[in-house]
Amino acid sequence: MNILHLDSSILGTASITRALGRRLVERLARDLPGATVHYRDLADNPVPHLSGAFLAAQAADDSAGQFGAEIALSDEIIQEFLAADVLVIGAPMYNFSISTQLKAWIDRIAVAGRTFAYSPNGPVGLAGGKKIYVISGRGSSFAAGSPVEPWDFQEPYLRAALGFVGITDIDFIRAEGVARSELRDAAIASAEYAIDAMDIGIGPLLEAA
Numbered sequence: 001m002n003i004l005h006l007d008s009s010i011l012g013t014a015s016i017t018r019a020l021g022r023r024l025v026e027r028l029a030r031d032l033p034g035a036t037v038h039y040r041d042l043a044d045n046p047v048p049h050l051s052g053a054f055l056a057a058q059a060a061d062d063s064a065g066q067f068g069a070e071i072a073l074s075d076e077i078i079q080e081f082l083a084a085d086v087l088v089i090g091a092p093m094y095n096f097s098i099s100t101q102l103k104a105w106i107d108r109i110a111v112a113g114r115t116f117a118y119s120p121n122g123p124v125g126l127a128g129g130k131k132i133y134v135i136s137g138r139g140s141s142f143a144a145g146s147p148v149e150p151w152d153f154q155e156p157y158l159r160a161a162l163g164f165v166g167i168t169d170i171d172f173i174r175a176e177g178v179a180r181s182e183l184r185d186a187a188i189a190s191a192e193y194a195i196d197a198m199d200i201g202i203g204p205l206l207e208a209a
Contacts, residue, residue, distance in 0.1 A: 001035040003028055004084035008042040008102035009092045009137070016137040016175050016188060017090035024133055024173070024195045025088050031200060038080055042101040047077065049104050077108045078115065085130060089158075092137040097153045106161050115165040125166020132170045134158055135191075139179030171198070 005025050009015035029035050048054075048070060057067035058074070081087075091098050109115055115127040134155075142152040155172060162170060175191040177183035 003037045007090040008099045021090040047104040087132045093154045128166030136174045141176040
């Protein structure tokens with residue numbers, strides 16, 4: 001059983017999603033005997049954003065040229081993504097969407113022929129069979145019925161991007177309204193309770209290991 005843990009918050013030790021993500025990974029590691037955890041910090045060690053020059057070098061398989069190290073990094077990212085059975089993604093909401101650091105990672109895993117393929121009926125995801133937990137921290141509450149619900153481009157985008165590569169088993173753990181001092185502690189406690197009480201599907205995960 002391989003667990004891939006990603007952090008993308010730029011707030012370091014002040015980050016809510018980092019703390020909640022650690023809590024969930026610790027629970028998974030405890031409840032899934034023999035599980036291995038691979039960690040990637042997308043903020044402290046950011047993945048470069050794609051460039052036209054890189055894509056040209058990658059298409060030419062110029063692994064010995066200027067972009068050799070970046071080509072190797074892209075392959076490493078895809079390999080660790082494909083090897084993961086479970087992903088825990090720390091995804092704070094920044095300006096109604098995800099961080100640019102997380103977007104850069106998604107750009108590296110959405111690769112034709114590796115994680116999706118084109119077919120006569122449209123794209124087909126090739127990376128299914130994984131379980132994803134998204135730890136979401138939000139300054140405001142974007143709950144159903146709230147005035148700002150239509151501004152939530154974070155969760156719909158992640159469901160679409162991950163669904164595009166074939167992953168539909170996605171759970172969101174949300175700490176909502178953390179920018180408001182009167183709501184912060186309760187929002188964090190609610191997310192912690194959700195992590196501690198959730199059914200992580202131990203049986204099916206162990207069968208897939």
